Amino acid sequence: MTRRLASFSFAKRVPSTPSIGSTTVTKPDHIHLSFGFAAPHLFPIDQLSVSAAEAVTLHGRKALQYSGSGGPGKILKWIQNRSLVHGINAELNQILVTYGSTQGIDLATRILVDPGDHVWVESPSFFSALQAFRTAEAVITSFPIDEDGVRVDLIENALLEAKRNHKPIPKLVYTMPTYHNPGGVTLSVEKRKRLAELAETYNFYILEDDAYSELNFTGNKYPPLYTLIPERVIYLNTFSKIIGPGLRLGWLIADQHVIDKVRLLNLGGSIGVFTQEILAQLLENFAFQGHVDSLSRHYRKQRDVMAEAIKESFGEHVSFHLPEGGFYIWLRFDDHVNTSEFLQDAANRGVSFVDGKSFFVKPEGYQYARLCFSYVSEEQIVRGVKILADTYFAYLNNPVPS
Amino acid sequence: MTRRLASFSFAKRVPSTPSIGSTTVTKPDHIHLSFGFAAPHLFPIDQLSVSAAEAVTLHGRKALQYSGSGGPGKILKWIQNRSLVHGINAELNQILVTYGSTQGIDLATRILVDPGDHVWVESPSFFSALQAFRTAEAVITSFPIDEDGVRVDLIENALLEAKRNHKPIPKLVYTMPTYHNPGGVTLSVEKRKRLAELAETYNFYILEDDAYSELNFTGNKYPPLYTLIPERVIYLNTFSKIIGPGLRLGWLIADQHVIDKVRLLNLGGSIGVFTQEILAQLLENFAFQGHVDSLSRHYRKQRDVMAEAIKESFGEHVSFHLPEGGFYIWLRFDDHVNTSEFLQDAANRGVSFVDGKSFFVKPEGYQYARLCFSYVSEEQIVRGVKILADTYFAYLNNPVPS
Ligand SMILES: Cc1ncc(COP(=O)(O)O)c(C=O)c1O
Ligand SMILES: Cc1ncc(COP(=O)(O)O)c(C=O)c1O
Numbered sequence: 001m002t003r004r005l006a007s008f009s010f011a012k013r014v015p016s017t018p019s020i021g022s023t024t025v026t027k028p029d030h031i032h033l034s035f036g037f038a039a040p041h042l043f044p045i046d047q048l049s050v051s052a053a054e055a056v057t058l059h060g061r062k063a064l065q066y067s068g069s070g071g072p073g074k075i076l077k078w079i080q081n082r083s084l085v086h087g088i089n090a091e092l093n094q095i096l097v098t099y100g101s102t103q104g105i106d107l108a109t110r111i112l113v114d115p116g117d118h119v120w121v122e123s124p125s126f127f128s129a130l131q132a133f134r135t136a137e138a139v140i141t142s143f144p145i146d147e148d149g150v151r152v153d154l155i156e157n158a159l160l161e162a163k164r165n166h167k168p169i170p171k172l173v174y175t176m177p178t179y180h181n182p183g184g185v186t187l188s189v190e191k192r193k194r195l196a197e198l199a200e201t202y203n204f205y206i207l208e209d210d211a212y213s214e215l216n217f218t219g220n221k222y223p224p225l226y227t228l229i230p231e232r233v234i235y236l237n238t239f240s241k242i243i244g245p246g247l248r249l250g251w252l253i254a255d256q257h258v259i260d261k262v263r264l265l266n267l268g269g270s271i272g273v274f275t276q277e278i279l280a281q282l283l284e285n286f287a288f289q290g291h292v293d294s295l296s297r298h299y300r301k302q303r304d305v306m307a308e309a310i311k312e313s314f315g316e317h318v319s320f321h322l323p324e325g326g327f328y329i330w331l332r333f334d335d336h337v338n339t340s341e342f343l344q345d346a347a348n349r350g351v352s353f354v355d356g357k358s359f360f361v362k363p364e365g366y367q368y369a370r371l372c373f374s375y376v377s378e379e380q381i382v383r384g385v386k387i388l389a390d391t392y393f394a395y396l397n398n399p400v401p402s
Numbered sequence: 403m404t405r406r407l408a409s410f411s412f413a414k415r416v417p418s419t420p421s422i423g424s425t426t427v428t429k430p431d432h433i434h435l436s437f438g439f440a441a442p443h444l445f446p447i448d449q450l451s452v453s454a455a456e457a458v459t460l461h462g463r464k465a466l467q468y469s470g471s472g473g474p475g476k477i478l479k480w481i482q483n484r485s486l487v488h489g490i491n492a493e494l495n496q497i498l499v500t501y502g503s504t505q506g507i508d509l510a511t512r513i514l515v516d517p518g519d520h521v522w523v524e525s526p527s528f529f530s531a532l533q534a535f536r537t538a539e540a541v542i543t544s545f546p547i548d549e550d551g552v553r554v555d556l557i558e559n560a561l562l563e564a565k566r567n568h569k570p571i572p573k574l575v576y577t578m579p580t581y582h583n584p585g586g587v588t589l590s591v592e593k594r595k596r597l598a599e600l601a602e603t604y605n606f607y608i609l610e611d612d613a614y615s616e617l618n619f620t621g622n623k624y625p626p627l628y629t630l631i632p633e634r635v636i637y638l639n640t641f642s643k644i645i646g647p648g649l650r651l652g653w654l655i656a657d658q659h660v661i662d663k664v665r666l667l668n669l670g671g672s673i674g675v676f677t678q679e680i681l682a683q684l685l686e687n688f689a690f691q692g693h694v695d696s697l698s699r700h701y702r703k704q705r706d707v708m709a710e711a712i713k714e715s716f717g718e719h720v721s722f723h724l725p726e727g728g729f730y731i732w733l734r735f736d737d738h739v740n741t742s743e744f745l746q747d748a749a750n751r752g753v754s755f756v757d758g759k760s761f762f763v764k765p766e767g768y769q770y771a772r773l774c775f776s777y778v779s780e781e782q783i784v785r786g787v788k789i790l791a792d793t794y795f796a797y798l799n800n801p802v803p804s
Contacts, residue, residue, distance in 0.1 A: 003602065003631075003633060005602065005605065005633055005634065006605045008605060008607070010513055010514060010663060011512060011513055011514055011515055011516045011519075011538075012516050013512060013513075013516070013667070014512075014513050014663045014666055014667055015666055037467055037468060038466075038467075040463035040464070040466070040467060041463065043462060043463055043466045045458060045459075045462035045463065045466075048458050048462065048466075049455050049458035049459045049462065050455075052454035052455055052457070052458050052680070053451050053452075053454055053455035055454070056447060056450050056451035056454050057447075057451045060445065060447035060450065060451065061442035061443065061445055061447065062442070063648055064440075064442070064445045064447075064450075064645075064646030064647065064648040064649065065439055065440075065442060065646070065647060065648055066439060066642075066647045066648065068648055099501060099671075099673075099674070100671065102669050102671050103671075106669060110413060110415060110416075111412055111413055111415075111416050112412060112413055113413055114413045114414050114415070115517070117413075128669045128671070131666075131669050132669055135666070135667055135669075136413075200405065200407060203407065203408045203410060205410070229405075231405060231407055232407065240468075243466075244466030244467070244676070245466065245467060245468045245675075246465055246466040246467055246468065246470055246672075246675040246676040246679070247466065247675075247676050248671075248672070248673070248674055248675060248676070261412060261416045264416055264417055264533075264537075265415070265416055265537055267504050267508060267530050267533050267534060267537075269501075269502065269504050269505075269530070269650075270648075270650070271501075271650070272501070272650055272674060272677065273647075273648040273649075273650060274646070274648040274649050274650070274677055274680075275674065275676055275677050277648070278454070278676075
């Protein structure tokens, strides 16, 4: 059967470019410095196996209905308590569980942004967030980061200028203030205060993506932006980096009326109920602080190994900020270097990374590369960085003709 | 701290009315004829408990990563095979797992519909679907159903007229052809063929919601619309009615390029990976056909008990179509009856149902009520219908002054 159908025009909200994902190399000895994945050997597998069976046995019939049994309620309480540790004081009805913070970003954006509205982001930024802003048909403007986070001074100037010239104020400013992905930097307390004041003065929302906040290598504490201006922050976090991303569970904290709107957009549906039952069962008998401490110790060690390897292999050819937490080192090469040009050669030699341009809205950032130290072993870090350096020096001696 | 913030204008796509959900009555002896829930005692709890523990123990580390272990792939194969039983021949890359068919409806709508585009639905229709169309800012038009499904002749007339007057053709027509919720009716083969032809001629998509297709009480078979015009159908189904809604897993079948667009909108994220691992483990050693047969036998019995109870308690005061499958009996009262007017009294007397108007786009359908026979016991059905009849006759003798 061959039918000749007229062509169909799909909705404009669907972007034409896919979000940058992980590379698809599957050779067993390939070194994935690209994957922003948690270290699998630190997943609480044994406890989870018990919890999974228990959740079904103890709460099975209700756990499998639309709204579940007690699990979702327990998860809310757990989030409420854990948030207090970070200075966030939220009522239960201000917390909403989402399918990972990825869905949180999408829902928050869609309640705030009409097509043509403005969204301001950091450059570099998180690619899935950029994709969410594109599908909301936002106009995206970006502001550079430096050693202590996004350039709030430039944001302030832009706001002033927008106001003066009757140009649009953003509906939302998206930021990863703590252990930035990919930049590795953390927004200073002073800049946090200023950004919160600007949100108040100019009346925009801050979308605070705090995915890595538990992975703290220094003990330094920074107040979440949410604590500075709760009325204008939508706060996002996730179980992906602290338990496991396959759960696909995260959460959103905001004013009750923001939560209500998000619920409406989410068609009132309950979220991953069965997984919530299992997770609730796990958290009930789980030494979470100890778990997070050992994650942080492990990742700090990995960071140190990677930083050392980079100095060893690259010498003066790169610079980077040593992150106080999180998963990433953001390498800066000389301005004439284009890391996209040796991405494929690196993959051929057995190591993958994410090239700089993937994190930017405009065509820029070519001289950067994101390396992730979370997923691989120490030995792989050392070997991977070495291979990458070899690739880079080969490229330097024989650059791709442009 | 009291701050005086300017008011903020949220996105227009957020509707102001919540979708109708379940009632919130939680008295233990309350009879929920409103809940469209599966019968909890038929959930495969024992097998699932084993599968959950196994999934973690056997595939734990990978199962907890973003893309999981082998589970998601096995689920796709299972869907592919099971679809064949219903005459649907799909490649693996034409199948996408979603968070229930609710998310399927939302994603399909958002790839097809720009604000102001037209969506045609059945009246009555499924409330969460209507909510999805509203959040996509669609213009919704509805067409009545009769004993054998939606009035395709009226759809045809409307298309002819739209074409003649250069008025908009719908981007999509949403239908529940088999065991309609709430109508209980099934679209005849002849009407299916005509609707498929219209989709071809007028170039619109059919969104085919097949959530109840496995719950077949008669053995009668109807070809899914997808089999008649796969290029213009997005087919949706779900594990909610056959395994358990708490899993929040469903699927979507469509052309590869439709799937690609849905993936983009979904920010490339993987869906409920951990739950997929558990479900895959379950399905591997599960006599699914036997399970579905016993579900169908059980629900048919429940339907018969309810139909009998209705005749007994209401006599000539109501009419309904005896459904060939699914969960619902759709009661029609005399035209001057407004079921919303005795909803509260019924709840007070211990029984809940969904009033007719909740299923319509326009202010109409007041003379209908949806009763669900899936969640409750036979004894509750008999008692619930009796209480409902008492409530109705009390209302009839003493109607709410309008
Ligand atoms: C900054 C940031 N936000 C959100 C996410 C997504 O997390 P989730 O798995 O909760 O969707 C990531 C994951 O890489 C991330 O780096
Ligand atoms: C017609 C119809 N479609 C979809 C759904 C939602 O199913 P899911 O649980 O897969 O989101 C329902 C559930 O009541 C339904 O009746």
